[in-house]
Amino acid sequence: MSDFCVIVLDMDNITRFNLTITAINQFTAREGHCRIPAAHIEYVDGAPLPLGSWVGYLRQRRRKGQLRQERAQKLEEISGWQWGPLRPGPQTNLDRNSKILELHRGGKSLRFIADEFDLSRQRVHQIVKKMWQGV
Secondary structure (H helix, E strand, O other), rough: HHHHHHHHHHHOOHHHHHHHHHHHHHHHHHHOOOOOOOOEEEEEEEEOOHHHHHHHHHHHHHHHHOOOOHHHHHHOOOOOOOOOOOOHHHHHHHHHHHHHHHHHHHHHHHHHHHHHHHOHHHHHHHHHHHHHHHH
């Protein structure tokens, strides 16, 4: 376990929540949206924060009625915040797959494309094959 994870776990709840809000705002400002992937790690002041996990945890607490109202309001003040569920829909995958096929047609290697989209080369190959077949 990294030193930062231990620090985050040792923080009091208010400090940890405020750090999470800072990380969400940082992500939103950089990416232009608030759809944080489940496995996303956000770096705050150079230290990694498992933001995707924290966001999922906050959403789960709200669904169970365990998230305090003032915390829910603070999250809802963030531009683009949604309570979910946040799963990429068919259009999102279609857009990504079209970009993958375009790069492949442009001569980019499967390794380059896989790294670009954080996918395995096998998955990129499957997508390219499927797109070429028009399925």
